[in-house]
Amino acid sequence: MKISIRNVLCRVLVVAMMMLPFQTGQASMIGTDQATSAASTQADRNTVINLLSRAETARELQSLGLDPKTAADRLAAMTDDEVRSLAGKINAVPAGADGLVLLILVVFFIWYFAFRR
Amino acid sequence: MTLYKGVRLTAGAFFLLAALTGCATMVPQTMDLRDAWPAGVPDRVELGDVPFFPQQDYQCGPAALATTLVYSGVKVTPDDLVSQVYLPARQGSLQVEMLAAPRRYGIVSYAIAPRLDDLLREVAAGNPVIVLQDNGIGPLSKWHYAVVAGFDYPAGELLLRSGETLRLAIPFTILEYTWKKGRYWAMVTLPPDRIPATATESGYLEAILAMARVGNAGAVTMAYRTFLNRWPDNVTASVALANKHYEWGAIKEAEAVLRQAAARHPDSVLVLNNLAQTVSDQGRNDEALAIIERALRTESLFTASARETRELILQRRAKGG
Numbered sequence: 001m002k003i004s005i006r007n008v009l010c011r012v013l014v015v016a017m018m019m020l021p022f023q024t025g026q027a028s029m030i031g032t033d034q035a036t037s038a039a040s041t042q043a044d045r046n047t048v049i050n051l052l053s054r055a056e057t058a059r060e061l062q063s064l065g066l067d068p069k070t071a072a073d074r075l076a077a078m079t080d081d082e083v084r085s086l087a088g089k090i091n092a093v094p095a096g097a098d099g100l101v102l103l104i105l106v107v108f109f110i111w112y113f114a115f116r117r
Numbered sequence: 118m119t120l121y122k123g124v125r126l127t128a129g130a131f132f133l134l135a136a137l138t139g140c141a142t143m144v145p146q147t148m149d150l151r152d153a154w155p156a157g158v159p160d161r162v163e164l165g166d167v168p169f170f171p172q173q174d175y176q177c178g179p180a181a182l183a184t185t186l187v188y189s190g191v192k193v194t195p196d197d198l199v200s201q202v203y204l205p206a207r208q209g210s211l212q213v214e215m216l217a218a219p220r221r222y223g224i225v226s227y228a229i230a231p232r233l234d235d236l237l238r239e240v241a242a243g244n245p246v247i248v249l250q251d252n253g254i255g256p257l258s259k260w261h262y263a264v265v266a267g268f269d270y271p272a273g274e275l276l277l278r279s280g281e282t283l284r285l286a287i288p289f290t291i292l293e294y295t296w297k298k299g300r301y302w303a304m305v306t307l308p309p310d311r312i313p314a315t316a317t318e319s320g321y322l323e324a325i326l327a328m329a330r331v332g333n334a335g336a337v338t339m340a341y342r343t344f345l346n347r348w349p350d351n352v353t354a355s356v357a358l359a360n361k362h363y364e365w366g367a368i369k370e371a372e373a374v375l376r377q378a379a380a381r382h383p384d385s386v387l388v389l390n391n392l393a394q395t396v397s398d399q400g401r402n403d404e405a406l407a408i409i410e411r412a413l414r415t416e417s418l419f420t421a422s423a424r425e426t427r428e429l430i431l432q433r434r435a436k437g438g
Contacts, residue, residue, distance in 0.1 A: 007239070028392055032329075035353055064187035074214060074218075077220050078213060078327075079329045082213045082327075083313070093211055095178075095209030095210060098259070
């Protein structure tokens with residue numbers, strides 16, 4: 001387990017390091033991400049953190065029953081903030097399913113003991 | 118017999134809890150509504166055209182999402198969405214994924230503020246709202262997504278598309294009680310030519326930026342245009358739209374957007390830098406140089422980038438390009 005985490009970490013860091021110089025050395029157009037994040041050193045640090053969070057969340061999604069391709073596709077539609085909100089706590093956040101039986105009980109009790117409006 | 122006893126016990130405990138804490142603290146927002154109904158919102162609204170997809174198994178997430186997406190004009194079924202929002206091992210759907218999935222269809226998803234007022238405003242504006250409810254009791258959570266498609270305040274009820282019920286009328290108190298535990302989380306999905314009734318400038322820009330990650334070109338452009346019609350002074354939105362045009366190779370469109378932004382913000386280093394770049398890319402390096410010189414008159418976070426751009430323009434000019 002430890003080894004696999006370290007593997008992922010290394011791979012991600014390699015990718016991150018490959019990406020950083022490209023980002024700053026590319027054409028002179030200032031990107032939307034740069035425009036929205038305040039300081040550029042902070043932006044660089046966030047890039048690494050975001051890549052790590054994405055790798056971690058991808059792994060977690062797979063452990064919850066998604067195949068790698070689907071997990072990657074679903075991650076792609078999330079913002080960095082959203083990915084960070086999931087990384088490491090995907091089992092702690094609510095997952096809406098159903099629960100109508102209990103709903104009927106709750107409805108009945110509040111209806112009965114409280115008031116309508 | 119034991120079941121009956123259990124029910125009586127629960128009811129007793131519930132009653133005691135209600136009496137002790139006071140109803141006002143259990144459903145504070147419903148209480149506030151009694152004194153202050155949101156201005157301009159009628160007391161009865163029902164969006165009858167909101168479709169209904171009875172949920173299967175644990176798939177209220179895909180069902181709720183299909184409901185609002187179809188209403189927003191997307192051709193989609195809950196089955197199409199299962200692979201995008203359903204997590205087999207959790208037997209449910211995460212809030213983040215509910216927000217993320219609509220973006221693929223060029224639809225902007227927006228988490229509204231955690232207020233009953235805002236929920237009512239959105240419904241009154243014709244936008245069905247997906248709510249996350251906890252229908253469990255005490256520590257036993259039963260998370261569930263439903264769609265609010267109307268309300269009837271004189272009757273004290275909200276009208277939901279929920280589970281297998283097409284028109285579930287539940288009292289305001291119940292909705293708030295079940296909605297509160299998920300910190301009043303709610304979202305709307307809107308086509309890119311519309312803006313949610315309760316949207317804030319910064320919040321909605323973030324929603325569009327998020328959609329632009331995976332949305333199609335037409336929808337992304339439309340969303341930014343709609344945003345800029347409402348908030349024409351937003352520099353980030355202009356730059357983001359121009360960057361998208363640039364990315365798609367539509368340099369003339371990018372230049373036009375940046376020129377409009379530069380007219381409103383003549384000192385924005387960000388805008389001037391990108392404008393100079395697009396002008397230079399079209400081979401007009403003298404003009405580009407004049408623009409970048411203007412950018413360098415003001416000190417900003419982007420000054421370093423502007424200097425690089427100037428270097429590039431000078432190199433290109435020297436080559437005679």
